Every structure is written in C-alpha cells, then in structure tokens.
Amino acid sequence: MINLKRASIAFVLALVAAIPAFGQGARSSLIGVWRMTSLQVANSDGSVTEIPYSGQVVFSQEGILSVQAMDHDPHAEPTAYTRDGYEAYYGPVRIDEKGKTFTITVESSLVRNLIGQKLTRVFKVTGDQLMIMPVDTKETWRVSYERVR
Template sequence: MKKRISISMAFLMMATVSLSLAHARRKQAASGSDRAALTGAWRLVSLEQPAADGILHRVNCSGLLVYTSDGHMSVQVMDADPAAGASSYSRGGYEASFGTFDLDQNGHTFTFHVEGALVRTLVGQDLLRAYELNGRQLTVKSTNPGEHWRVVWERD
C-alpha cells in the first residue's frame, strides 16, 4: 500500500513539474520572443529606395509579409505604377518570394533563405536583413552596404 502511494505521489510530482515547465515555456514565448512577435501577417506601410539622385524616396506600393511560427516566410510587393520597371528584387513592379528564415534575436537580424522568387536569380540566396520591432510596426533593412532601402510593415 505504501509503495502504491509513493509511486502515485512521484507520478503526481512529475506531472506537476511537466505542466509548470510547459506553462513557463508558453509564457516566455509570448512575452520575450521576437519569433513569436514576428509570426503572422504584416501589411506594407512604406517602402523607401534610392532614386537616380541617390536620395531615398517613398515608392507608391502595397504588399504583404508573412512569417510562420515554424520558420517560413513569404513577401509580395506591388508598385502602383503600371510602368514600373525591373530591379534586383522585382519584375514589372512586382516582387514575390518565399522560403525559410533564421532569426538572430540578439543581433536583430534574420536570414531569409530564398526557395522561390519571381526574380529567379534570388532562388538559393541567403539574404541577411536587419529588423526592428516597435509596437505594431516592423522595420526591415538590408545589411548589404550597397543596398539602401527601408521597408516598414504594420500589423492591424
């Protein structure tokens, strides 16, 4: 009888510890994880890129950025100007790509591993990006010193 009680008590203690650890992990993910904060859909607020004069100008465009909790992402951006040309990320004023991402929360960067893209030269590339989370807004910039663009996304 004593043996049954001690086995039951040990089982109860293990279950309590397991539940406590699971609760602590959920709480930490909800409060302190940039991955959790990034997860979901983001609406494009602004895209700035250098014009011929080298100065950043706002592009009239719309877009959607999606991060999933299992590390996938996709981005689509459409320039409102039907005569928009091509760039290293777009064709005919449209940008679309998808893949996976790795997050460096301490460095405030992520690496976008491009698996598919409208611009096929991007496929297979690892694009390092700097990010900043500020409330409902996410700002993303290239870490490449030769690229001088900035994108602001927002969640409703």
C-alpha cells in the same frame, strides 16, 4: 533489428531538423502578418524618396517567410527582386533576435535568379510596427510595416 534502429534514429534526426527556426520554444517578435505602410530610399543628398508600393510579409511560427510587394507604377522597370513591378518569394527563415537580423533562403520566387540565395536583413520591431532594412549600408532602402495579426 538494425534497420529498425537506423529508421528510428533517422526519424529523430528529422524531427530535430524540423524544430521551428525561432529557437527553443521562444516566440519571435516577427511572427505574424505584416502590411507594408511605406518604402523609402535615401538619396545621396540626404533626402528621402517615398516609393508608392504595397505588400505584405508573413513570418510563420514554423519558420517560413513569405514576401509579396507591388510597385504601383504600371511601367516599373525590372529589378533584381521584381518582374513587371511585382516581387514574390518565400522560403525557410532564420531569425537572430539578439542581432536583430533574419536570413531567408529563397525556395521559390517570381524572379528565378533569387532561388537558392540567402537574403539577410536587419529588422526593428516597436509594438505593432516593423522596419526592415538591408545589411549592406550601400543599399539605402527601408520598408515599414504594421502588424495585421
């Protein structure tokens, strides 16, 4: 009987842990499929450089974020997030609608050094437009997306 009670408690705890990362039934403005429209980097002189990139992000109702992006330069140098000009990772995401940030815990990635890392980003949704920026103001990139669905 005690084992049955323990199993029941464990089951309830597992269900509670599986509640979507988007809050108590609230639907996040981020949920959906977003297609990249631009990647920009601000230069030290104040000018902005447009980087030819394509990609998408998918925020699922279940609390998973998937990111894929590609540099159109076939000779692109690797970065902390890319290999051969390609970026791909996914994992559980926590969204703070009030603070306008989200944090993904990278579960799988093309760049294996990212696995296990927590990446926090600032976001702004205006209608069907999404802008994602770094939390660290020393990083000067921003990515724009449009909602696909």
